[in-house]
Amino acid sequence: MAGKVKWVTDIEKSVLINNFEKRGWVQVTENEDWNFYWMSVQTIRSVFSVETGYRLSDDQVVNHFPNHYELTRKDLMVKNIKRYRKELEKEGSPLAERDENGKYLYLDFVPVTYMLPADYNLFVEEFRKSPSSTWIMKPCGKAQGKGIFLINKLSQIKKWSRDSKTSSFVSQSTKEAYVISLYINNPLLIGGRKFDLRLYVLVSTYRPLRCYMYKLGFCRFCTVKYTPSTSELDNMFVHLTNVAIQKHGEDYNHIHGGKWTVSNLRLYLESTRGREVTSKLFDEIHWIIVQSLKAVAPVMNSDKHCFECYGYDIIIDDKLKPWLIEVNASPSLTSSTANDRILKYNLINDTLNIAVPNGEIPDCKWNKSPPKEVLGNYEILYDEELAQGDGADRELRGRPGQSLGPKAGRSRDAGRTVLTTWK
Amino acid sequence: NQASLQRPEIKLESLKEDIKEFFKISGWEKKLQNAVYSELSVFPLPSHPAAPPEHLKEPLVYMRKAQGSWEKRILKSLNSMCTELSIPLARKRPVGEQKELLNKWNEMGTDEPDLSLFRPVYAPKDFLEVLINLRNPNYENGDSLSFRTHLGLIQVPLKVKDIPELKECFAELGLNTGQLGIDDSTQVPPELFENEHVRIGQKVLAEQDSAAAQQYVRQGSPTALRAELWALILNISSQPEDILYYEQLKTNVIQHDLLVDSLIYKDVKLTASNDDYYFVFEDYLYQVLLCFSRDTSVLSHFAYNSASPPKSYIRGKLGLEEYAVFYPPNGVIPFHGFSMYVAPLCFLYHEPYKLYQIFREMYVRFFFRLHSISSHPSGIVSLCLLFETLLQTYLPQLFYHLREIGAQPLRISFKWMVRAFSGYLATDQLLLLWDRILGYNSLEILAVLAAAVFAFRAVNLMEVTSLAAAEAVLADLSTLKVMPLLQIFLFATVT
Numbered sequence: 056m057a058g059k060v061k062w063v064t065d066i067e068k069s070v071l072i073n074n075f076e077k078r079g080w081v082q083v084t085e086n087e088d089w090n091f092y093w094m095s096v097q098t099i100r101s102v103f104s105v106e107t108g109y110r111l112s113d114d115q116v117v118n119h120f121p122n123h124y125e126l127t128r129k130d131l132m133v134k135n136i137k138r139y140r141k142e143l144e145k146e147g148s149p150l151a152e153r154d155e156n157g158k159y160l161y162l163d164f165v166p167v168t169y170m171l172p173a174d175y176n177l178f179v180e181e182f183r184k185s186p187s188s189t190w191i192m193k194p195c196g197k198a199q200g201k202g203i204f205l206i207n208k209l210s211q212i213k214k215w216s217r218d219s220k221t222s223s224f225v226s227q228s229t230k231e232a233y234v235i236s237l238y239i240n241n242p243l244l245i246g247g248r249k250f251d252l253r254l255y256v257l258v259s260t261y262r263p264l265r266c267y268m269y270k271l272g273f274c275r276f277c278t279v280k281y282t283p284s285t286s287e288l289d290n291m292f293v294h295l296t297n298v299a300i301q302k303h304g305e306d307y308n309h310i311h312g313g314k315w316t317v318s319n320l321r322l323y324l325e326s327t328r329g330r331e332v333t334s335k336l337f338d339e340i341h342w343i344i345v346q347s348l349k350a351v352a353p354v355m356n357s358d359k360h361c362f363e364c365y366g367y368d369i370i371i372d373d374k375l376k377p378w379l380i381e382v383n384a385s386p387s388l389t390s391s392t393a394n395d396r397i398l399k400y401n402l403i404n405d406t407l408n409i410a411v412p413n414g415e416i417p418d419c420k421w422n423k424s425p426p427k428e429v430l431g432n433y434e435i436l437y438d439e440e441l442a443q444g445d446g447a448d449r450e451l452r453g454r455p456g457q458s459l460g461p462k463a464g465r466s467r468d469a470g471r472t473v474l475t476t477w478k
Numbered sequence: 479n480q481a482s483l484q485r486p487e488i489k490l491e492s493l494k495e496d497i498k499e500f501f502k503i504s505g506w507e508k509k510l511q512n513a514v515y516s517e518l519s520v521f522p523l524p525s526h527p528a529a530p531p532e533h534l535k536e537p538l539v540y541m542r543k544a545q546g547s548w549e550k551r552i553l554k555s556l557n558s559m560c561t562e563l564s565i566p567l568a569r570k571r572p573v574g575e576q577k578e579l580l581n582k583w584n585e586m587g588t589d590e591p592d593l594s595l596f597r598p599v600y601a602p603k604d605f606l607e608v609l610i611n612l613r614n615p616n617y618e619n620g621d622s623l624s625f626r627t628h629l630g631l632i633q634v635p636l637k638v639k640d641i642p643e644l645k646e647c648f649a650e651l652g653l654n655t656g657q658l659g660i661d662d663s664t665q666v667p668p669e670l671f672e673n674e675h676v677r678i679g680q681k682v683l684a685e686q687d688s689a690a691a692q693q694y695v696r697q698g699s700p701t702a703l704r705a706e707l708w709a710l711i712l713n714i715s716s717q718p719e720d721i722l723y724y725e726q727l728k729t730n731v732i733q734h735d736l737l738v739d740s741l742i743y744k745d746v747k748l749t750a751s752n753d754d755y756y757f758v759f760e761d762y763l764y765q766v767l768l769c770f771s772r773d774t775s776v777l778s779h780f781a782y783n784s785a786s787p788p789k790s791y792i793r794g795k796l797g798l799e800e801y802a803v804f805y806p807p808n809g810v811i812p813f814h815g816f817s818m819y820v821a822p823l824c825f826l827y828h829e830p831y832k833l834y835q836i837f838r839e840m841y842v843r844f845f846f847r848l849h850s851i852s853s854h855p856s857g858i859v860s861l862c863l864l865f866e867t868l869l870q871t872y873l874p875q876l877f878y879h880l881r882e883i884g885a886q887p888l889r890i891s892f893k894w895m896v897r898a899f900s901g902y903l904a905t906d907q908l909l910l911l912w913d914r915i916l917g918y919n920s921l922e923i924l925a926v927l928a929a930a931v932f933a934f935r936a937v938n939l940m941e942v943t944s945l946a947a948a949e950a951v952l953a954d955l956s957t958l959k960v961m962p963l964l965q966i967f968l969f970a971t972v973t
Contacts, residue, residue, distance in 0.1 A: 245758055246758040246759040246760070246761060246762060246824070247584055247585065247761055247762075248758060276757075276758060308751065308752065308757065310752045310754070311752065311753070311754045311757050313757070315754075315755075315758060318906075319755060319905065322701060322825060322905060322906050323825050325701040325702050326701050326702065326704055326705055326825050326826045327705065327825075327826065327827070327828050329702045330700075330701070330702040333702075394754065
């Protein structure tokens with residue numbers, strides 16, 4: 056049955072289309088019989104919505120999970136992680152251990168966050184505990200840094216107070232829902248500049264959880280020098296690292312695009328801070344990604360027709376602690392530099408090799424276990440099936456902060472990388 | 479002091495031994511050894527007692543003359559830029575400007591002065607033309623071509639090593655010796671070499687022994703130990719007086735503006751700011767290079783540098799020695815790409831004063847040789863000749879072919895060597911290369927690597943038919959792994 060894969064997309068990006076064409080796939084429209092649909096998040100909503108009654112057949116693959124927003128909407132992500140932590144605590148799991156200040160030892164990786172207007176009063180209580188802190192307001196449903204602003208005074212978010220006379224209709228609809236998170240005002244600076252990490256994570260199934268980390272992530276640097284001073288709060292070029300915002304700053308450079316590879320970061324940190332703390336940092340980053348996926352796995356519709364490539368945004372503070380800022384369901388496929396184009400092209404290529412094995416017409420009943428050779432620049436981040444095969448006692452040995460054996464990122468065991476030694 | 483000599487424990491008979499013992503225990507013995515070792519590494523071997531000081535700079539007259547003319551040209555170019563733009567070579571900043579600069583000290587990169595009228599004083603290719611025209615007046619090449627004729631661009635008779643001599647010199651790079659950059663790759667179990675090598679490195683650091691560190695890094699330095707090892711080899715220890723000295727230089731920058739500052743800005747903006755690896759450190763580069771220009775302690779290296787610091791005269795006092803000043807104060811005029819000497823060091827040192835000290839020492843030990851005309855084996859002339867000779871001797875077909883199509887290999891590799899490959903190799907590879915520069919206290923490895931790169935891409939190069947096409951084949955070195963290239967070229971090529 057050597058028919059060619061029929062593809063559809065509603066995202067006109069060359070990195071996608073070039074990859075489809077190089078596989079000899081055939082472009083069709085969404086009304087025809089298609090095998091592969093790379094869709095935007097709006098489209099996935101309608102495909103799986105109750106009204107459409109769309110039924111995907113076994114030879115059809117799509118690039119989103121139906122309810123990905125459990126992970127990719129800022130408020131739901133936080134909600135799911137909080138729920139996950141409480142569940143672990145109830146079970147008495149050692150992962151949910153807290154320190155003397157009540158902070159989770161292993162699961163404190165999301166900055167303190169509240170939903171507005173729902174948690175307004177809780178937020179005010181927290182705000183008053185440390186009145187000099189800065190908070191970042193983010194609209195739940197937007198991306199690319201749109202609508203984000205920083206506050207350090209309660210008056211700046213009067214609008215979201217439930218008692219406010221001005222709020223009436225506005226804040227109740229989900230479209231205007233915001234999350235407010237404690238702003239990390241001690242980010243790790245390199246060359247005096249703030250940056251964040253963009254890592255790509257491919258999930259082929261949530262039950263069992265199987266995810267891959269793309270080795271070629273990158274750091275996005277702000278073009279303007281970081282200063283925690285309050286007068287700069289309004290200068291988004293200092294605080295936000297989204298490329299969409301930085302691109303319009305005066306100093307944006309089109310050769311390197313203000314980006315560094317993760318391997319540069321690693322080289323710099325190892326050279327200036329030492330190997331142990333650098334390895335620990337990267338282990339922790341892998342840990343928080345896996346924990347975030349485990350947190351949403353129970354509520355995720357792990358539809359067999361779906362896979363998803365997420366863009367994880369992580370900030371490292373000056374104590375070398377990584378913080379999960381958000382997860383994007385549709386990481387940008389626009390290329391801001393030549394290097395960028397190559398990276399994204401390869402990303403899609405490797406993703407397709409895993410999601411649509413051999414580039415042939417898919418059969419969604421397969422076990423979703425690709426052979427090691429097709430991973431390309433991906434490496435296995437966590438494979439629940441493999442991990443469970445090792446017995447439950449591995450769980451205790453594998454927490455971050457304890458020695459995890461050979462360094463992450465250098466796989467020496469055939470068939471399985473060190474990233475899966477803990478559950 | 480007197481009082482302590484009176485103490486009963488001090489016995490005159492054993493004073494000599496006691497002092498020796500004290501040195502050993504307190505670590506001062508090691509420090510003295512390191513300091514002596516450092517001096518030995520930097521200064522040339524003792525020469526004939528009757529040799530004049532110029533011979534320490536450069537023994538050959540024709541080389542000295544050529545360097546002198548080159549310097550005159552550079553200075554003329556600088557002075558004419560100065561006159562054209564009506565900008566003084568130096569001026570004191572008004573107080574307001576001083577305050578502003580102090581506030582912006584950590585982010586000078588955001589400053590965008592109008593640099594469009596400034597041009598670099600010279601670029602590597604200008605310097606290459608000078609070297610190509612170097613001739614020894616006492617040497618007769620003869621008009622008839624023979625198999626001895628050197629077909630390259632450099633036409634001076636300096637002695638350079640051949641592969642058997644290089645193999646002896648770089649013995650630790652041999653196939654049977656473990657290397658970082660080869661034996662630490664992911665396929666090799668760390669128990670075979672890497673773990674032990676790291677352990678030895680930590681021991682060397684604990685002992686604080688410069689000579690041992692230098693020997694050690696010949697096999698490459700582990701990433702996490704490199705910053706300390708290089709500091710140990712260069713004998714940099716960042717005492718309070720060093721930090722103070724750096725702060726003093728910073729004050730000089732704040733108070734006075736130099737014309738060369740604009741040249742530095744321009745250079746950083748043109749090179750490091752556009753580099754994938756180094757753009758992050760743009761501000762550190764200003765903080766280092768502006769201070770470097772004002773550091774008169776750098777003048778002492780001219781004792782063994784064939785170059786001499788340019789002299790300028792206070793306005794209106796031309797020719798009067800009492801009014802002569804060196805310009806810039808450190809005597810070093812930056813050229814296009816100069817900032818790339820500093821950039822890779824930013825991956826290792828994040829305190830400006832430490833970064834500064836390391837760079838300064840690297841400059842007065844190594845980098846100065848890459849842009850002054852001398853007969854020294856690590857000087858750029860020798861490196862060029864070594865490169866061309868290696869190619870002509872061991873890859874004659876390739877060399878001849880490139881020459882025929884008007885693509886003299888040196889025209890392509892010159893810029894790599896002048897910059898010690900900074901900005902051409904991936905940073906981790908560059909650092910492995912510079913490990914060996916420090917380890918062998920020689921820059922010859924740059925010429926060997928350049929030849930090895932040509933050898934590696936020989937197949938593609940044999941097919942090109944123009945200089946432009948040859949440049950294209952060699953445009954991107956960012957994926958190269960330097961140690962395997964060097965090892966294959968030196969130890970696995972049929973000689």
